[in-house]
Amino acid sequence: MNVNRMDDPTQLTASEAATLLRQRTLSAEHLMMAFLERIAEREPEVLAWRSYNAHAALAQARALDRGPLRGPLHGLPLGVKDLFDTRDFPSGYGSPIYQHHQPINDAAAVALCREAGAIVLGKTVTTEFATFTPGPTRNPHNPLHTPGGSSSGSAAAVAARMVPLALGTQTAASIIRPAAYCGVVGFKPGFGLIPRAGVKSLSESLDTVGGFGRSVADVALLTSVMADAAQWRQLHLDSKPRIGLCRTAYWDAASPAARQALEDTRQRLIKAGVQVVDVRLPDTFDQLAKVHDDIMCAEAFKALADERVNHPELLSESLRQMLVRGEEVDYPQNRYNHALVASARAQLCQVFSDCDLLMTPSACGEADIGLQRTGDPLFSRTWSVLGLPSLHLPTGFGPMGLPVGVQFIGPASSDTQTLVFCHWVEHQLNRQ
Template sequence: MSGWHDDDLVRLSASEAARLLQQRSLSAERLLQACLQQIDQREPQVLAWCALNAEAALAQARALDAGPITGPLHGLPLAVKDLFDTQDFPSTYGSPIYNRQQPQADAAAVALCRQAGAIVLGKTVTTEFATFTPGPTRNPHNPAHTPGGSSSGSAAAVGAQMVPLALGTQTAASIIRPAAYCGVVGFKPSFGLIPRAGVKSLSESLDTIGGFGRSVADVALLTSVMADAPHWRELHVSSKPRIGLCRTPNWHAAATSSRETLQLAAEHLRQAGAEVVDIELPASFTPLVEVHDLIMWAEAFKALAFERLCHPQLLSDNLRQRLAIGEQIDFAQNRYNHARLAEARSDLSLVFADCDLLLTPSACGEAEAGLQRTGDPLFSRAWSALGLPSLQLPTGVGPAGLPLGVQLIGPEGSDAQTLALCHWAEQHLKQ
């Protein structure tokens, strides 16, 4: 690998790099140096990072090269969303309230990645408490456009080829939407399969840990370590998938480019041998976008009690307004919203009766122009509320030259099968 250029190394997928690192055909130090060079070139425009320690990372890479293989992530540089606690980096959660906070311990997910050999290079920008007030990060494909949120920096860092892997979280659309906007693969596993200890909470019923990479194999590799589920990495399918083309009740909000992308993806998968059928969602799914929003803000009002009571002046106007929505939702109303969600969840067996995966938009369209908003989470809210495994797959570019993708969704708890079928789909939707 000594003859490879930095440009070649930063384009490697995490799974490709992992294979070379395990074979000792590539050193952890060489890969990290290439990533650091890419950061030097791209970070002034993208602004994905809020903390970096190149010297500490290089020291760890050299130690890994001198010792035994430590695990499936051995030597892979990893970016960590600034919602996770890290014992060697500040954790600010995207808020000035915590601008001097230094945790004493890693979040469980971070510790598990380190144990598997990952090199935590630094922390990436999150929106304020993983809500809708953006940080400084810009889209790596056009800095005049949003990268999405709330995992803005993580998606942008992978999209700008600064790192092969990054950690993120999703409560509404915080992995799927920024992955779509930045042209990378993003995976949100089934709710509750990855430990959330040490991650700043927003909504107990919804918060889910996942990650970003350049391929389905990449996100399978990363999330399998955190879930202690090595079988997620097998990615073998015994038969071609049955795919439900799901336009959702929000189809009217999809841009023409997003609609065409979805239809084209369905046609390509059909030509590859998949059985593609149109799916009409049960009536119980119609209110899910509203139900998700109400549950999220009712729980956020409680989760951010310290911040709103002790430091209200340091919260954005946007967040204060949304917490006021949560304040108005009493116990009985919250129970009713959860009952409506339970009704939809009971109908999932009907939805997946004739398909293994749902195919639906990842976002309304290309990344929005401007940096004041992070985009609309509309096309992920229902699936986040239901806790289903969801994966964003890049499929092309839109009329503005920015990435477009599709979202693939599996039944609850079917993460291994969902990843394997998404890997199959990826092979037939290559750009």
């Protein structure tokens, strides 16, 4: 292990740190101290945290050092998006309505991480109810740019090396886009594989729990604990993946930087001996971004019924407009939308007939300048409404000096294979 990285363990990936913690060659206390020093250095500019407790985190780290190994996440600091309930931190869901809300229980995903030995360092900033009204967080690469949303604080905290792992959720693009803007790995597993109990609901058909790390192995480690899927951590490849380059119907919205990232990645994969084929989606898929928005808005109108009825003055204007759109989606339209999604799912075998993974833009380009918007979720809506596993892999930097990368999407029920293939791709890209 590189001496400098041992002196500053915030430079270790979560997977590397986990190995050293299991071997007891790195103490949880030393690791936690390093991240707390990093928070003191970066947080005043990045503003990724809603709350954190250094004293409690250090006490938990010392207790872990004295006791037996707890599990795969033993001693790893964890950031938790402020959409998850936590018994020891307030949960505000990004809204003034819940400014002083203190749950008595952890969300199931948080409890599973603690059971596996993770130390919840604090709560990271989310947008309002995981929608589009941003919090204060800034992009750690340039504070004049957005970090994306809605898992803005989680992605920024990992990118700024204030924490090795963080929880996020995705309804539209809330893991993939902030991962792209902040230059970290973000993984959204297939729909329903990680429990959502104790997570503030926005859309019953779409909300998905996932996470952020600095490598594919990191996100596999984190999400495998919550999904009870130890096989996700076995990243052994039997054969090279076949990659389908998919520009989608929204290619015109991709910036030159996003297009170049996709093309550069294709060339690097071909150099590594990968078969890369062009994939054109069936015409049905052209409607899925709009259908996703309809479903999300309609379900948000129901999920946030109490808030819009009893606290309308505390909702942002953009959220009120979103709920108005949701009310306009009547029952027949909603049934039609879900039927169209089911029809598209039935065509996925055709889409993946010649490839194991699709490769598409993760976002329209580099992070938008300004903090008033969190960016366009366009390039993730299709895959979110289909419930497919998707992963953002950073590949470099664009002309503004901000991160760029690509999104990989696997077939339904292929989370293990998707992680294995993405791990291999990551290794190949890092070699070149």
